[in-house]
Amino acid sequence: MRAPANRPRRRRLRAVLDAERPIGLLSSLKLELGVIITLATAIAFVMAWFLLKFDWSGWIAMPLTLIVALGITYGFSHGLISPLRQIRDAAEAMADGDYTVRVHTGTTSNDEVGQLVRSFNEMAEELQHADQQRRDMIANVSHELRTPVSALQAMVENMADGVVDPTPANLESILSQTRRLTDLITFLLDSSRMEAGAASLQIERFNFAEFIDETVEPLEIADGGHAHTITVQVDGDIEMEGDENRLRQLFTNIIANALKHSADGTDVLIEAHENLDFGTVVTNVVNFGSQIPVEARSDIFRRFVKGKTGPGTESGGTGLGLSIARWAAQLHGGSVRVVDDDRGTNFEITLPKYHIAAEDAHSPRTSRGAADA
Structure with missing residues (x-):
């Protein structure tokens, strides 16, 4: 079974659901990336200026400044793309049949990533609802078919064994059960046409x-x-x-x-x-x-x-x-x-x-x- 192997990944997924993005107030991902680059560049410039002012060697100051700038950029970009990683993990979990997973990080942001998160969660809700409907339909159809089939089997077996006679009343009971099966099959066919939208009208x-x-x-x-x-x-x-x-x-x-x-x-x-x-x-x-x-x-x-x-x-x-x-x-x-x-x-x-x-x-x-x- 695949479910046990997926549990560690799903626990990791749920463990980071409450993490919040450091940015996400802007309405455009391009603007957010621009802010990150500008902020990292400004901090690197100020840091390099201070290091050089205090007579640090340029061979030491410049690499150190680049490391700090890269660290700042990585920290902000990590929060920027964290919803995308959660969407990936949630999609993998849904591919394994778990439609209960949701992405919580980024739901309040206004950029394209936030819109993607909200659309993904709506899709997950629809898939979970459709999966539950499918399960309910299979269970209900099985129950509805089993009842008349069991009754028919019992009556026919009793007649075959000579326990009951094929009287008009018993034959009418068998006919009633077959009509019920026919009605159910007709309803199911109409229901499938309804789902597929395949129905023509003779006006x-x-x-x-x-x-x-x-x-x-x-x-x-x-x-x-x-x-x-x-x-x-x-x-x-x-x-x-x-x-x-x-x-x-x-x-x-x-x-x-x-x-x-x-x-x-x-x-x-x-x-x-x-x-x-x-x-x-x-x-x-x-x-x-x-x-x-x-x-x-x-x-x-x-x-x-x-x-x-x-x-x-x-x-x-x-x-x-x-x-x-x-x-x-x-x-x-x-x-x-x-x-x-x-x-x-x-x-x-x-x-x-x-x-x-x-x-x-x-x-x-x-x-x-x-x-x-």
């Missing part, structure tokens, strides 16, 4: 009310015996442009999330209207009763973050649905967020009525409209 015009009805119908069937009532209220005859498959994925995930976190026998309300001022279609999906704390509203859109169906109980989903829903909305130049509502949890989906080309997606009017809507 077409469609009737929004009909689209919502077609989206809700299979969810009502899948809801089974939970006795949820889904009420759809679409104001006016809204025609919009977009990729129906991606948008259906968006609305299916949001509505399914609302059903999952609603008590049996309760209502889920879907309200949609057109915002004429900004050319957007605003949809609110409300499940009555439950609320999401304000501090948790941004976290729920992160991958593998699962909601609670009750005190201390996770929803049992993949934790990918909401992150993919937000991604699908952003592909269309829209947004998904949780808004305040006394009735319960309210997911507000804002989408442009007409497709926005990629080069126009960040125009001032578009950005302002998406934010204000």
Whole structure:
């Protein structure tokens, strides 16, 4: 293993993290080098003048003066480049997988070295965060895949051994687990496309009310015996442009999330209207009763973050649905967020009525409209 061999170097690195540079107040490395050279030259001149005044031999005074000048220059330059040495050591440690190292010397200086130190530390923070996300994703994917695979293996082995019979109920249980695996694999593929930014849209015009009805119908069937009532209220005859498959994925995930976190026998309300001022279609999906704390509203859109169906109980989903829903909305130049509502949890989906080309997606009017809507 490489880790033990790296420990002495990392201890040396951390031992010098608190060292401060003797200079660094100027905004340019060239000015700092100029100050060092000027200071060393002035001290050498004054020293040589004093030595010669007191009748020192020039053969002794000049070498001694040069030694002092070189010592002063070395001392200041040592502090000047110390952050660069720490960046080198930190980069070597990061190459070995240690993303916790930081460079502390030079963080307050104003020159190019100080800027480099701050940029390096920001990069290290991003790499540490990305590495932690990778570890979490591997752990979560392994857990999510292991659960249905283990259940399938147990049921199939029991049938093969004759412990249980292949009754319709047992076969339905196997089918349910395979569907869960299929959904998870689909979510992971969409998540990889989301990370790679590789997603094309098939834009077409469609009737929004009909689209919502077609989206809700299979969810009502899948809801089974939970006795949820889904009420759809679409104001006016809204025609919009977009990729129906991606948008259906968006609305299916949001509505399914609302059903999952609603008590049996309760209502889920879907309200949609057109915002004429900004050319957007605003949809609110409300499940009555439950609320999401304000501090948790941004976290729920992160991958593998699962909601609670009750005190201390996770929803049992993949934790990918909401992150993919937000991604699908952003592909269309829209947004998904949780808004305040006394009735319960309210997911507000804002989408442009007409497709926005990629080069126009960040125009001032578009950005302002998406934010204000």
